[in-house]
Each structure stands twice: as structure tokens, then as C-alpha cells.
Amino acid sequence: MLTFIWAQDECGNIGKDNTMPWYLPADLAYFKKQTTGKTIVVGRKTYESFGKALPNRTNLVLSRDLNLTLPDAEVVHDKEAILKRAETESIFICGGAEIYKLFLDEVDRLLVTKIAARFDADTAFPKLDWDQFKEVGRVEGTQDEKNRYPFTFYTYDRKKAK
């Protein structure tokens, strides 16, 4: 089972200067709840933006650099190794844009937080054929003084082949 998890603004933007364009702690808490205890996959740049592996998760980092070793994460060089693991375990693809793009044809489930605001950004979620997916869940986020933008947590599943 392969799941994407990400947050995007209303233009589909996801990143700026190798970090998130917004501060939305309710979304960080949602991400933590969804991924704790699971295997997560990030690109080398997103790993660097975190600065370390995320705790209580098995961290896999995709890089083409065959010499790269990380103290707290397993470096993986090819997509096939991830797909093989996804046959027997639940894997969360956690970005960034290059890594989502790599798995667009294989992803089974999308967990997307849609933020109803626009941000200055340099990285967008890749073009996805949304017709291949159906919405199966939607929860409105609660705006407050720390979560200053309207946001909604969506779940989509890939439509079954007829």
C-alpha cells in the first residue's frame, strides 16, 4: 500500500527555499498521527529540510548519490526497492515534488491537506490525473490563532479498474 501525504495551497504549491511556505501546526500534528510507526520515504532535499530523520518512523531517503550515508536513515537509490516494500507494508511517500512525481502511477491513496490561501513558493505538487481518484473522506480543520488559514484534510483512493 502506497500513500502520499502532503499539504498544498490553493495553487498547488508545497515548498519555498526547501521548507514549507506556511506554519500550520494542526497539519504537522495530522502528519505525525498518520505516519508514526510507519515507513516514510522522502527525497534527499526534504530530508535535509527536516535536518534529521523523523522519530518513531522508519525513514527511507531517496538519493542518486551512491556514496551518501546518513546516521539515522536508510538511503535508497531506486524506486523499485520502495515498490517492493509496498507490496507487504504500508509506505508513506512524504515528498518533495520530485518524489511524488516518481510514484504518481503507483500511488494507492492520497492524504492531502488543502489550504485555502496563496503563498509565495518555488515548488508545486506535480500534475496528477485526479480523475483516477475518488474522494473517500473530508475533515474540516479548525482555524485558530496558531492555524491562521482555512484548511481541510482530504482522503482519496485510486478508483478500481473496471
Ligand SMILES: NC(=O)c1ccc[n+]([C@@H]2O[C@H](COP(=O)([O-])OP(=O)(O)OC[C@H]3O[C@@H](n4cnc5c(N)ncnc54)[C@H](OP(=O)(O)O)[C@@H]3O)[C@@H](O)[C@H]2O)c1
Ligand atoms: N507541503 C508538503 O507537504 C511538502 C512535503 C515534502 C516536501 N515539501 C517541500 O518540497 C521541497 C523539496 O522538494 P524537491 O522536489 O525540491 O526535492 P525532494 O523531492 O525532497 O528531493 C529531491 C532529491 O531526491 C532524489 N531523487 C529524485 N529522484 C530520484 C530517483 N529517481 N532516484 C533516486 N533519488 C532520486 C535526488 O537526491 P540527490 O540529489 O541526493 O541524488 C533529488 O535531488 C521543499 O520546499 C520541501 O519543504 C513540502
